[in-house]
Amino acid sequence: MQKRSRVIDTFISKEALSGLLLIFVTVFAIFIANSNLGSMYFDFWDKDFGLALGSQTITMPIRLWINDGLMALFFLMVSLEIKREFLIGELAGATKALFPFVASLGGMIVPALVYIYFNPDNMIGFGIPMGTDTAFAIAILMLLGKRVNPLVKLFLVALAVIDDLGAILVVALVYTSELHLEYFIHVSVVYSLIWLLNYFDVKKLLPYLILGAFLWVFIHETGVHATIAGVLLAFAIPISSKMDEKDFIDTTKSSLDEFEKNKDENPILNNRQINALEGIAYGYDKVQNPLIRLEHNLHGFSAFFVMPIFAFSNAGVLLDFTAVTQHLMVVLGVALGLLIGKPLGIFSFVYIATKFKLIKKPANISWFEILSVGFIAGIGFTMSIFIANLAFTDEVIISAIKIGIFLASFAATLIGVTLIILKHRLKYKSK
Template sequence: MARKITLDFLRTEAASGAVLGLAALAALVIANSPLSATYFAWLKSEHILQLGPLLLELTISEWIKEGLMAVFFLVVGLEIKYEILRGELSDPKKLATPVLAALGGMVAPALVYLAVSGAAGGPHGGWPIPLATDIAFALAVFAVAARRLPSSLRVFLLTLAIVDDLGAIALIALLFSSGVVWQPLIWVVGLLLAGGVAARRWKVPAPFWVLGFGLVWYLTVLSGLSTSLTAVAFAAIVPVNGRRRDGQIPLQEAMHDLHPWVAYLVLPLFAFAKAGVSFAGLTLEQAFAPLVIGVALGLFVGKQVGVFGAAWLASALKIGRRPTGSTWLELYGVSLLCGVGFTMSLFIGVLAFPGAIDSPQQVEVKLGVLGGSFLSAVIGAAVLAFAGRRRKESVVDAPDTAR
């Protein structure tokens, strides 16, 4: 059952990669067309939500970043909790290599970025941007390029990406949650504690979970805290034990119901809102600015070096091992795919350099993320495809060798 859920999750993530790609491409085309002014004006337009005494006024860009992306982080939190309690992450021996690889994949990109920014005089504040991996895009490329490769590599990639997401969320908590208004935050903590107690003692109906998440989200926006944090905290209190009546697990139901919406609506909308870069007036100086180069090299060079190096070290020290049935070449291809930062890197870029969506720094962030992610995806796919052909040839040649 758990295996089926994981595979269904992976298939949905992989399939949604095409939608993400089309959304990003559409944003680039529109941002460089006669509709460019309309596109950016739409993202900056303010819209009001009023439900009785509850009132919020945010721009479209903010609604997507703080509203829809909170649902994405809720699903990520549900996934992390499930994998820790019931899935791949429940076995410590299976955790060692991908966890260490994820840590290496966060440290090395930061060092590469800081080295570039230090040498070229770029802004140091962008170092968290290349640390993240986009699960959907990475799995989409893997699904296309690695059809002949062991499924253990896919699980390794997903596990690593989960740890990556957890690290990114922790960074968001530490670095990008300043200026907090404490009164609504105290209410958030109280509601989460009450929900956790209620989940352990009673069978809470689904509508109350929806209402609770909406209220926690609203109070988080008022507090000034990143909604990604409380979304993951809310996921931690969703029950993982099956109901006596039908044996269904609320956490699995929430993952099953929300994941398609996240994969096919939330993430594509975020990509459409954040990937639009106008090249009008773009100079070579800006295209090769330290921020652009630092982010791009952090994703393309830092990720592959950190992930592959940490995985090799874990194996050499015998505290971990390669995914079952895989080769080092295949693992290197997966390490390259970890440099596909895209939506997560863009999200952190918005937090690292707040301001107008078409500001010079935001343009440079987008150029760096798109460039590094594109290189990682194309070369990673090429390596995996080559490894797949080698595996096929070795299988075909095996009977001849035996004779």
């Protein structure tokens, strides 16, 4: 339990720092886009860049390389987290998973319905207000420090993990271009090879990653959004290690004893000591869980490189509110989906499920705190922008939607923070 708590604390601290970095990058991108460098900013991300892999050539604008390529690594990391949480983490077991699952379900369905209500003839954007920006949301809670109930942070993490899974499914099922069925054969062959590695208990990550790169290329060619390659690869990464902890402890102790026993006056290591060190290195390599190892390596890279690059390339928007008035219903659907739909969906689904005794609300989380989390989850930002770029191709509409996302996320933050501070003060006065 203590080890699991450390994992969650590390996750939260990294996400919080990443969220602060995203805030800075976002403000900077908006500043650049509306400065004299604006045209250079937009032109750079729209420049074509090509990649050749044998006879296969893929050419896309730089922004799409980020959105389709780097974001595949982000989805790989998220999917590894989801797999870990459902197998051995806070969501392991139906009882633990059900409470945040119901909350997340409401937080996806109701915002989508709000959008559809305003845009019955233009429903393609329903997925935009469904996402929660985990890094931003956790960063806000971390800035509030001890005012926040630790269980509320865990609830938000669990909710966001499930929310990410929902967003991934929406991207896979809805936001795809024209399908090229002939490439599905290539995808099936490569993915079968990946699962063969799993079946034969291959623990080295390199073969999985090499085949994963081919999987990305072929999925891209099918017309399905290529980020799904990261999701599929994550499912096949093994979680068990080659050596259990007891064997590692025994072999390491034996190697350390051998190392100490063969100590001499010579300032350099002798052959027996080198062999002992190699035994420790062998055990170190074998005891690590492939899934945890890859997740750990990707987490920092994703939090401090992929997401900031994505934010900088996509957050830049001309603050021209005429675009908002031209596409007011779309903007209202997105903005109110995040600002009203998220908290309403999360709170109402949990409340109804609790009243019907389908789930049990943790005693240490109040209804007021659940509502607060609902508003904090209304910070859509990166996930909402990501889906907006898939749903629409008209840059004017996308710009208008981005402004709606920014305003709704800012308002949701203010309301959520106010509710949390109010709850803390009321609790403090009652003592």
